[in-house]
Amino acid sequence: MRAVIQRVSQASVTINNETVGAIEQGFMVLLGIHEEDTLEDVAYLVRKITKLRVFEDSEGKMNLDISAVNGAILSISQFTLHADTKKGNRPSFIKAGRPEMAIPLYDAFNQALQSEGLLVATGEFGANMQIxxxxxGPVTIIIDSKEK
Structure with a gap:
């Protein structure tokens, strides 16, 4: 499971000209689910994301986690994070999780974040979304559960 985490002052997702999710301060998380991912990968990423200290304290140092700043998360599923670009110019997405296994993991990821007391807004799995x-900062962090 791969997450691209961006510290944001605001973020939103629109589908068919309708805003379906929006947050103020927090993280915009692009989540790519691999065909071999499990609930262990979900737990690992949730633990890392919720404890990630990238918000500034009173001295201007990145020392606070998302809960300390009452931040929220905009969670977006993005299978293209598992693109294979080794051959040719057209990416292969064969290693990305199929919807029947990826949707339950995406839902589990979002529910686990909510169980940590965070407000979580989402896009729609498989939809054409505008973010x-x-x-x-900019602050952008990449975490891959297979690179522990």
Missing amino acids: ALIND
Whole structure:
């Protein structure tokens, strides 16, 4: 499971000209689910994301986690994070999780974040989405559960 985490001052997701999710300060998380991912990968990423200290404290140091700043998460499923670009110019997505296994893991990821007391807004799995965000910093972190 691969997550691209961007610290944002605001972010939103729109589907068919309708905003379906929006947050203020927090993280915009692009989540790519691999065909071999399990609930262990979900637990690992949730633990890492919720404890990630990238928000500034009173001295301007990145020392606070998302809960300390009452932040929220915009969670977006993105199978293209598992693109294989080794051969040719057209990416292969064969290693990305199929919907029948990826949707339950995406839902489990979002529910686990909510169980940590976070407000979680989402897009729609498999939909054509337009994402708007203001990357704060910019701060962008990539975490892969297979690279522990």
